[in-house]
Amino acid sequence: KERMARQLPEVIEDVGRCKQVVDVLERERVLAVDCEGVSLGVDGPLTLVQVGNYSGEVYLFDILRNKDLLSRGRLGSLLESPNIIKVIQSCSNDSAALYHQFKVTLKNVFDTQVANLVIQEHQGRRLAPLLKLAAICEEYGGKKFSTELKDDVQAEWMTVTGDLWAKRPMTDEMILYAAGDVKAIIPEVYENQKRYLEDNNLLKKFEERVLEEIFCFIDPSFKQKRKERVDSIAREIIRDIKAKCTSNTRLTDFKEDGDEFRALQRIHFKDAAHESELVGRLKTELIRKELSELSEQLDQNKESSFLNWRSKARLFDYEKHDDPQIRDTAKRVIKRMNDIALKTICTKYNMETKLNFLRPIEKETLRSLRPDGTDDPNIPRVALRLHWLLMDEDLQNKIDEFNRNPRGFKMAEGYYRKMKFYIARRTRVPDNLKQKAQRFKNDLDRTFGRDIVPSGNAGF
Secondary structure, three states, X not given: OHHHXXXXXXXXXXXXXXXXXXXXXXXXXXXXXXXXXXXXXXXOOEEEEEEEOOOOOEEEEEOOOOOHHHHOOOHHHHHHOOOOEEEXXXXXXXXXXXXXXXXXXXXXXXXXXXXXXXXXXXXXXXXOOOOXXXXXHHHHHOOOOOOHHHHHHHHHHHHOOOXXXXXXXXXXXXXXXXXXXXXXXXXXXXXXXXXXXXXXOOHHHHHHHHHHHHOOXXXXXHHHHHHHHHHHHHHHHXXXXXXXXXXXXXXXXXXXXXXXXXXXXXXXXXXXXXXXXXXXXXXXXXXXXXXXXXXXXXXXXXXXXXXXXXXXXHHHHHOOOOOHHHHHXXXXXXXXXXXXXXXXXXXXXXXXXOHHHOOHHHHHHXXXXXXXXXXXXXXXXXXHHHHXXXXXXXXXXXXXXXXXXXXXXXXXXXXXXXXXXXXXXXXXXOHHHHHHHHHHHHHHHHHXXXXXXXXXXXXX
16 A cells, blocks of 8 residues: 555656657656566567656656557657666666667667676676676665565566566556666666776776677677677686596585586586586586475475576486486476476466467477377367467478578478478378478478488588
8 A cells, every 4th residue: 555655657658748758858868767578578579668767757658558659759769869878777688679679779778787797797706696686776776675566566477467568557566666677776776886887997898798788689699799708707617616626526615606606507517527527526416406406496386486487498408417317307397397387378378368478488388298189188278279379480480590591401300300290191280380381391302302301501
């Protein structure tokens, strides 16, 4: 009730009103910006843009109700302005959605997460951890950030209402949640981080890193550059472990979330084994620890601990580990996670849900299904429908990739077998998927030869 008693920020849907507010905001030197959406990113739809100023005034621009706010309402021009600093926490997904969905490119961004990483590195960290907004506010703003409302709203979209940010009208809780993040990062967090960067001659490094964040999902070269930089640092730390540690060293000798621990998390277990017996053993200890903790969380029904994961990719790798106990434990953990995710999918979504509303980890769960046809009674209808839509999307992505570079196209043998399964006469898959797979295989046969798995070497 106390939360509701606060005055709610203005929600803008009208182009005329949007222009008026943008005219006012253009007079500011610094603005805080945040975005909301459904699985926000390249494909996940952006539905709301929040902008706040130094005075604590916040405006919510309802893009779901009126996409013209970004163009005719001139909100896009504000976000692209080189003259106004936009303070944002972890801008990569916001940037991806704005660019791919509206052709808006963020400019002059001060990313508080990037600033945090650069500052931590200057203070001695080599693989600095990402911090949640609440931790950044406490570290750089000197004040507690209440997470009660944030936790409530996040729990709803994680487990109950997957398309929460596409629901209208917005509840008071949604409006206050949306406004909270922009209010939190200016002025104190921004001013304190900026001062540290200036005092320690870190602005050039910071600006380069911000560009990596802005273009992470726009230009693959920026993401690759970041990966190579972080991988290089991780390799240096692994070399230090080999040089400084002994055969008696145990994983527990390292601080959790310390640089050594994070480097061991990053290295693949096969690469770790090649580095040395010590590094291989430490990596195995870490994998056992991770799987044990995951199993314990699952036993205690702590579903929220992994529902916000992006992917189970590293667990899939553990299924191929040389240690049979690790393989078996990984399989059990993945199975239990998929069961919980499937249940959540059927709660959050319905027969009208679009694929771009789903999170990557939910798509992984749908890919794990092996339905017996289009009307398998053992799989809930919502999940079955989304599964076949996803199979069609995955195939279309392969076709698009082939069309961009036919002779250089490669396909994993496992997916080639799946495509042939779709085509098989007695296979009960949707007709449009069967026909699309047959047409694609005909194209592949003409390019690479009949029943040849594409290897990227056609014509050589």
